[in-house]
Amino acid sequence: MIRIEDLYKSYNNFHALKGINLHIAKGELFAYLGPNGAGKTTTIRILTGLARLTSGNAYLNGFHIEQEKRKAKEQSGVVPQLINLDQELTVFENLDIHGRLFQMRAKERGKKIHKLLGYVELDQRKDNLVKQLSGGMKRRLVIARALIHSPRILFLDEPTVGLDANIRRRIWALIKKIQQSGTTIFLTTHYIEEAEFLAERVAFLNEGRIVAIDTPQRLMSGQGTWAIDRVDDDDIKTVYFKAREEAKQFIAMQQESFTLRRVNLEDAFLALTGKKVK
Numbered sequence: 001m002i003r004i005e006d007l008y009k010s011y012n013n014f015h016a017l018k019g020i021n022l023h024i025a026k027g028e029l030f031a032y033l034g035p036n037g038a039g040k041t042t043t044i045r046i047l048t049g050l051a052r053l054t055s056g057n058a059y060l061n062g063f064h065i066e067q068e069k070r071k072a073k074e075q076s077g078v079v080p081q082l083i084n085l086d087q088e089l090t091v092f093e094n095l096d097i098h099g100r101l102f103q104m105r106a107k108e109r110g111k112k113i114h115k116l117l118g119y120v121e122l123d124q125r126k127d128n129l130v131k132q133l134s135g136g137m138k139r140r141l142v143i144a145r146a147l148i149h150s151p152r153i154l155f156l157d158e159p160t161v162g163l164d165a166n167i168r169r170r171i172w173a174l175i176k177k178i179q180q181s182g183t184t185i186f187l188t189t190h191y192i193e194e195a196e197f198l199a200e201r202v203a204f205l206n207e208g209r210i211v212a213i214d215t216p217q218r219l220m221s222g223q224g225t226w227a228i229d230r231v232d233d234d235d236i237k238t239v240y241f242k243a244r245e246e247a248k249q250f251i252a253m254q255q256e257s258f259t260l261r262r263v264n265l266e267d268a269f270l271a272l273t274g275k276k277v278k
C-alpha cells in the first residue's frame with residue numbers, strides 16, 4: 001500500500017532523509033519511531049504532497065506521489081502533529097468543509113459525518129464550537145476529518161502528543177478500530193509504549209536513516225528480556241538478562257536497591273543508536 005524507494009530530502013545543505021526504503025502492506029499498522037528531528041514529519045509531508053522529495057520514488061496504493069499527485073493524495077488522510085481545526089466553527093462545520101474539499105455531495109457528506117461522529121464518539125458534540133472541546137476531543141475530531149473521504153491509508157503524525165495517559169489509551173483504541181476496518185496506518189511517534197502497543201512493525205529512524213525495521217518483539221529480543229537500571233554518576237546504566245531469575249540473583253548480590261523491569265523498545269533503540277528516543 002505504501003512503497004518508498006531510496007527517498008532523499010535535503011533542505012539547502014541539510015540532509016533530512018538519507019535514502020529511505022520501505023514497503024508497507026495493505027491493512028498494516030506501521031510505526032515510524034525516532035527522536036526529535038529524526039525525519040518523521042518530513043517523510044509524512046512528502047508522502048502527503050506537502051513537501052517535495054529531493055530524489056527517489058514513493059507510491060501510495062500504486063500511485064506515484066509526484067507523477068500522479070492527485071490520485072496519490074486521494075489514497076490517504078492525514079492527522080498532522082499540530083491541530084489545525086477551525087476553532088470558531090462547529091464540529092459539524094469543520095467536517096463539512098473538509099468533505100466539500102473532496103467534492104463530496106451534500107447527502108453523502110451528511111451521511112458520512114453522522115457515521116464518523118458516532119465512530120469517534122463525538123455525536124453529542126456536533127453543534128459545539130471546536131474551541132469548546134477538550135484536547136482529546138479535538139484529536140478525535142482531526143482523526144474523523146482525515147477519514148471523511150474513506151482513505152485507504154491514514155497518516156498519524158504523533159497523534160497523542162500532549163495528551164494524558166487515559167486519553168492516550170482512548171486514542172489508541174480508536175486507532176486499532178480504524179485498522180480493523182481495513183485501513184493501512186502509518187504512525188509516527190516518539191512514545192515507546194505507543195509503538196509497542198499499536199504497531200505490527202516498527203522502523204527505527206535516526207538522523208534521516210532507518211537503522212532497524214521489524215516486529216516490536218523481534219526488535220526487543222536482541223537485548224534479553226529483563227533489565228535493571230542503575231544510576232551511575234549522572235547517567236543511568238542498564239544491565240540486561242535473559243531470565244528473570246538471573247536478574248533477581250544479580251540484584252541479591254548488590255548493596256543498592258534496583259528496579260527490575262521488562263526490556264522495551266527504548267533499550268533496542270539505544271543499543272542501535274546510542275541515543276534515547278525521547
Ligand code: ATP
Pocket residue numbers: 011014016034035036037038039040041042043190
Ligand atoms: P519531531 O519528533 O520533533 O517532530 P521529526 O522526526 O518529525 O521530529 P522532522 O520535522 O522531519 O523531524 O525534521 C527533520 C530535520 O529536518 C530536522 O533537523 C529539522 O530541523 C529539519 N527540517 C524540517 N523541516 C525543515 C525546513 N522546512 N527547512 C529546514 N530544515 C527543516
